[in-house]
Amino acid sequence: MEDHELLRRFSREQSQDAFTELVNRRLNLVYSAALRQVRSPQLAEEVSQTVFTNLARHAAKIAPDTVLTAWLYQVTRHAAVDVIRREASRQAREQIAFQMSELQDPSADWSHIEPLLDEAMDSLDATDRTALLLRYFDNKSLRGVGEALGVSEDAAQKRVTRAVERLREHFSKHKINAGTAAIVGLLSANAIQAAPAGLALSVATTAVTGLTALSTTTAITKTIALTMTATQKLTVTAFIAAGAIGIAIYEGFQVNDLRGQIEVLHRQQQDQAALNNQVQELQAQHDRAKKQVAALLAENAARRPVTNETFQLRGEVSQLRREKKELGSTSGLSKVTANPEARKMMREQQKMGMSAIYQGFALDVKLTEPQTQKLNDLLADHIMDNVENVTIGLREKMGPNQLTQMFGAQEADLNAKIRELVGDEAFEKYQDYSMNLVSTISAKQFQSMMTGDKVAKEEKAKQMLQILKEESQAVLAGAGLPADYQLVPMLNFRNIASESEGEKGLALLDSLYTRATPRLETVLTKEDQAKFQEFRAKALENTRAAFVMNRTLMAPIGN
DSSP states (O other): OOHHHHHHHHHHHOOHHHHHHHHHHHHHHHHHHHHHHHOOHHHHHHHHHHHHHHHHHTGGGSOTTOOHHHHHHHHHHHHHHHHHHHHHTSTHHHHHHHHHHTTOOOOOSHHHHHHHHHHHHHHSOHHHHHHHIIIIISOOOHHHHHHHHTSOHHHHHHHHHHHHHHHHHHHHHTTOOOOHHHHHHHHHHHSOOOOOTTHHHHHHHHHHHHHHHHOOSOOOOHHHHHHHHHHTTSSTTHHHHTTOOSSSSTHHHHHSOHHHHHHHHHHHHHHHHHHHHHHHHHHHHHHHHHHHHHHHHHHHHHHSSOOHHHHHHHHHHHHHHHHHHHHHHSBHHHHHHTSHHHHHHHHHHHHHHHHHHTHHHHHHTTOOHHHHHHHHHHHHHHHHHHHHHHHHHHHHTOOHHHHHHHHHHHHHHHHHHHHHHHOHHHHHHHHHHHHTHHHHHHHHHHHTTSOSOHHHHHHHHHHHHHHHHHHHHHHHHHTTOOTTOOOSGGGOTHHHHOHHHHHHHHHHHHHHHHHHHHHHTTTSOHHHHHHHHHHHHHHHHHHHHHHHHHHHHHSBTTO
16 A cells, blocks of 8 residues: 555555554664764654654645655654754753764764755755655656656656765765765665664554644544444445545545445445344244244144244344344334434534535525524435435336436435525525536536646636536436436435436436547646546446445445
């Protein structure tokens, strides 16, 4: 798993395992850089703790294209400088100064290059420093350096060579005579030193614990927290509440990493396996009771009238049958939402997500605060009601017409309530806003991936939005679907309730992006166009994975 995948998993789920893995990977880099600068193992451990605590605090803000090695190195540099400044005002100042003064011999061995290395690294520009870190601190090949920096292998070689030469010039100014080959050899052999045993666990635990202490989120019981970890991933807006503003289109599940989803799905399957065992046990009890009843009936037929015990057993068998039928028709999710507190929490997540999606509409039509809250309540209740409908659709294996009738009734009821809340004129804008959600979300999410400054990105996103709006209507018309058909896959519950409908939803989304691609060539740069194809592929991949996970959670246990 890549560093950024671990970082996203930690940011999304507060996963201690993911953060510990990151610490294990990068601690030696941080500790070595800190030790070279502060010249004290104890202070180096302190700096390491500070760096990873900062990583935990800022995990959600680190851009996907950030080279984590370079980020950690710079934060280590700043933290080490802060420690040195602090210690300089105390008795440790003399000790540090003495240790530094002993390293002024001009011979070119590691003991004399080491204290100057980070100062020399700091003098490099960011690109050269990153190239050097990837090559000799991360031990990447030149091809790997090039891939990380987005340049060719030859360009990576030139940057590394230039960076080493600048290090040599810096050392020369301090009367340390070392050739570039010697510097490369010394870096390769000594730049990374093993951190003390046990430090990784201490750093990871303390960093995450410290982050938790700073969080303003109210702690809930462990059982409810674990329950919501699973249910927050189940439907249309759980991941929106974690900070995304789209639904299963690229960014929504970048935040909710697919590998993390698979792990959650695995846990849910284990839960369902346990429930299936319960069904089997009920069946076994039923069979045993049935045999007892049959034996008693045979005995009574030969000897005497039916006894009260037989009637009691018959009643128990009927109860077992009812329990089995009820258990087999409900979903794993319904077992969670049967808990009023868990259901309330889940609904609040949906409300937060829909608030983010429809914020633009509320501002456009100037809804009052009470109106806005009521709108968000209606949308959240609509989701919760449709979760139960998905289970019904999966249990009954409904066809397209049946699904349209069931979900259409829900949508009609929602529309009537929203019209009553906002009035006819605003309701027309609501319908238009909902109809264009897939275009709005796609353009807004892809804007962050575009090249150029803020103004350029905004202009390109504006043109992209218009193209997507036009092409979405063309796609629906070509498929014989109404103009208000919801193209955001995870907002159209038919897609979850039926595999065939889900595939149709994915085909429609793919068709939209395919039709828009040639027109976007007039708006986007070559680099943007390549990124858009990545965006498109990821959107389809993540949405398909979301369908599978949601169907598993909402499917009847009896299935």
